[in-house]
Amino acid sequence: REVEVFEPHALLRDLELVDxxxxxxxxxxxxxxxxxxxxxxxxxxxxxSADQPGKATELAVLxxxxxxxxxxxxxxxxxxxxxxxxxxxxxxxxxQSTAGIVSELxxxxxxAALRGKPGDDGGxxxxxxxxxxxxxxxxxxxxxxxxxxxxxxxxxxxxxxxxTALAPAPVDLxxxxxxxxxxxxxxxxxxxxxxx
Numbered sequence: 574r575e576v577e578v579f580e581p582h583a584l585l586r587d588l589e590l591v592d593x594x595x596x597x598x599x600x601x602x603x604x605x606x607x608x609x610x611x612x613x614x615x616x617x618x619x620x621x622s623a624d625q626p627g628k629a630t631e632l633a634v635l636x637x638x639x640x641x642x643x644x645x646x647x648x649x650x651x652x653x654x655x656x657x658x659x660x661x662x663x664x665x666x667x668x669q670s671t672a673g674i675v676s677e678l679x680x681x682x683x684x685a686a687l688r689g690k691p692g693d694d695g696g697x698x699x700x701x702x703x704x705x706x707x708x709x710x711x712x713x714x715x716x717x718x719x720x721x722x723x724x725x726x727x728x729x730x731x732x733x734x735x736x737t738a739l740a741p742a743p744v745d746l747x748x749x750x751x752x753x754x755x756x757x758x759x760x761x762x763x764x765x766x767x768x769x
Contacts, residue, residue, distance in 0.1 A: 584701070587708035590618070611637075613722060616644045616707060619675065623651040623663060627670040639674045641721070646707075647675040648700060653682035677703060723753055 593610050611617065617638050621627065626649060639645055647667065655663055664680055671678070679700040686695030731746055 584704060584708065588704060611641075611643070614638075614643060616646065618704075619645055619647050621647055621649045621667060623649055623655050623680075626663065626667045632670065632674070635671065635674050645675045646703060647671060647678040649678060649680045650683055652680040652696065653685055679703065719757075727753075 591610050591614070611634075617635075619631070619635060621631070635645060649664065649667060652660060652663075660680065664678060668675075668678055680696055681700060682695035684695070685693050686697045688695075727746055727750060730744060730749070
């Protein structure tokens with residue numbers, strides 16, 4: 574289901590990147606994995622290909638993520654495969670087709686970045702700077718995803734069990750929510766104290 578890769582990079586101290594299979598995958602399990610990670614994400618870094626940018630299937634998933642309140646950043650890769658004259662048109666097309674959904678779009682060339690020519694990082698400097706800002710600003714987004722996860726847990730806890738013979742006693746969800754909110758407030762205060 575997943576493989577974890579650890580890299581001693583300063584940016585990754587405050588940011589965890591999850592590379593999922595595509596949402597238009599041939600295997601249904603790949604699509605479920607990708608959508609499952611979206612449910613727990615703080616933000617989305619969506620990789621578009623300059624070969625086929627802004628497909629309808631991509632836009633449907635992005636709309637869904639946007640409606641869930643996730644900030645979405647687009648990375649338009651393989652920009653080096655597009656003639657220089659057409660690059661501006663392609664970026665404008667993708668910005669227009671994702672307007673109101675994708676917050677920012679970063680045209681990049683992974684190939685140019687790997688070549689490492691002086692002065693040409695393939696557009697990664699702007700993307701890296703945005704990721705660094707994302708890591709610094711992450712607290713509100715992390716709160717949103719934590720609250721969403723708690724809501725899912727509470728909803729799952731309130732579903733009636735399949736067998737009532739072994740059913741637990743009814744749960745007072747309001748009391749559980751109050752207790753969880755109190756625990757979060759205590760944790761937040763403790764965290765703030767540790768930071769200070």
